[in-house]
Amino acid sequence: GANILSVKQLDRDAIGEIFAVADRMEPYAHRRKRTKVLEGAILGNLFFEPSTRTRVSFGCAFNLLGGMVRETVGLASSSLSKGESLFDTARVLSSYSDVIAMRHPDAGSVAEFAKGSRVPVINGGDGANEHPTQALLDLYTIEKELQGRGQGIDGMHIAMVGDLKHGRTVHSLAKLLRLYKNIRFTLVSPPELAMPDEVIAILDDAGHQVVVTDRLEGSLSQADICYLTRIQEERFPSLEDARQYRGRFRLNQSIYTQHCKSNTVIMHPLPRDSRAEANELDNDLNENPSLAIFRQADNGVLIRMALFALTLGVDHLLEKYDAPVLW
Numbered sequence: 642g643a644n645i646l647s648v649k650q651l652d653r654d655a656i657g658e659i660f661a662v663a664d665r666m667e668p669y670a671h672r673r674k675r676t677k678v679l680e681g682a683i684l685g686n687l688f689f690e691p692s693t694r695t696r697v698s699f700g701c702a703f704n705l706l707g708g709m710v711r712e713t714v715g716l717a718s719s720s721l722s723k724g725e726s727l728f729d730t731a732r733v734l735s736s737y738s739d740v741i742a743m744r745h746p747d748a749g750s751v752a753e754f755a756k757g758s759r760v761p762v763i764n765g766g767d768g769a770n771e772h773p774t775q776a777l778l779d780l781y782t783i784e785k786e787l788q789g790r791g792q793g794i795d796g797m798h799i800a801m802v803g804d805l806k807h808g809r810t811v812h813s814l815a816k817l818l819r820l821y822k823n824i825r826f827t828l829v830s831p832p833e834l835a836m837p838d839e840v841i842a843i844l845d846d847a848g849h850q851v852v853v854t855d856r857l858e859g860s861l862s863q864a865d866i867c868y869l870t871r872i873q874e875e876r877f878p879s880l881e882d883a884r885q886y887r888g889r890f891r892l893n894q895s896i897y898t899q900h901c902k903s904n905t906v907i908m909h910p911l912p913r914d915s916r917a918e919a920n921e922l923d924n925d926l927n928e929n930p931s932l933a934i935f936r937q938a939d940n941g942v943l944i945r946m947a948l949f950a951l952t953l954g955v956d957h958l959l960e961k962y963d964a965p966v967l968w
C-alpha cells in the first residue's frame with residue numbers, strides 16, 4: 642500500500658474507489674455488521690498535536706475492521722522531545738505497526754516521517770499544509786448533501802470562510818476540487834489570512850471561478866455550500882495576533898436566514914471555537930437541517946475505514962470475514 646500524504650496524489654478514479662468502499666463500510670460503522678478482516682493488525686496512531694475527531698475516528702475505524710490501535714499522544718510523550726529524528730522514529734515505530742496515522746505541527750513533517758517508515762503512512766494533518774483525509778470526508782459529505790437535492794459537485798458554488806491562510810482543511814479541500822468542473826469559489830477572509838497563492842493558482846488552472854473578499858454578508862447569496870473555519874490560533878506568532886480576528890466572521894440563524902439560500906449546506910471541519918468572543922458558528926443553528934457538521938464527523942469513520950481497507954489491500958475480503966454482532 643502507498644502513503645496518503647497529499648490530495649495531489651488523488652485523481653477522480655481513486656476518489657470514486659474510496660467513496661465506493663466507504664459506502665460499503667456503513668453497516669459496519671453502524672454496528673449492523675461486524676468484520677474481523679484486520680484481526681491481528683496494528684495501527685500506530687501518532688498524534689503530536691491536539692485532536693478529537695481525527696485521532697479517535699482513525700482509531701475507531703481500525704477497531705471496526707477488527708484491528709488494534711497503539712496510540713502516542715503529544716510530543717512530550719515521545720523521544721522526539723529528546724532530539725530523535727522523524728526518520729529514526731519512523732524506522733522504529735513502523736516495525737511495531739502495519740500502518741501509521743500521524744499528525745504533527747510542522748508542514749512537511751509527515752512526508753519526512755514517511756521516508757523512514759517501512760509501512761504506509763497516512764497524513765492526519767501536517768501544520769498548515771494539508772489534511773487529506775478531512776478533504777475526502779468533506780468531499781464525500783458534499784456529494785451526499787447535494788445528491789439529496791439532485792445536484793452534483795460539478796458546477797456548485799462553495800464559500801470558504803475564515804482563516805484560509807492557516808486552515809489545512811480548506812487547502813486540501815480546494816486542491817481536491819481541482820478535479821471537478823466549473824466550480825465557483827468565494828473565498829472570504831481578512832486580507833492577511835487569505836488563501837495561499839499556490840492554492841488559488843491550482844483553482845485558476847482548473848478553470849474554476851474564484852472571487853476573493855473580506856465581507857461575509859453579500860457573499861453567501863448564491864452559495865450551495867458555506868464552509869466555515871476556525872481562526873487557527875496555534876499557527877500565529879502570538880495569541881494576541883490571532884485574537885484580533887476572533888468574531889470577524891460569524892454565522893448564526895439570523896444571518897443564515899437573511900444572507901444564504903434557503904438550503905445552503907453549512908460545513909465546518911470542527912472544532913468550532915464556541916467561546917463567546919469567537920463563536921464563528923452559533924449553537925442556534927444546531928437544529929437547522931442544513932447544518933452538516935456532525936454528518937461530516939460521522940463520515941470520517943467511513944472514509945478512514947475505506948482508506949485502511951484499500952491501503953492494506955483487504956477491501957475485497959471485507960464480507961468474507963464477517964462475524965456475528967453479539968450485543
Ligand code: CP
Pocket residue numbers: 691692693694695696766775910911912
Ligand atoms: N477536523 C479535525 O481535524 O478535528 P480534530 O482536530 O479534532 O481532529
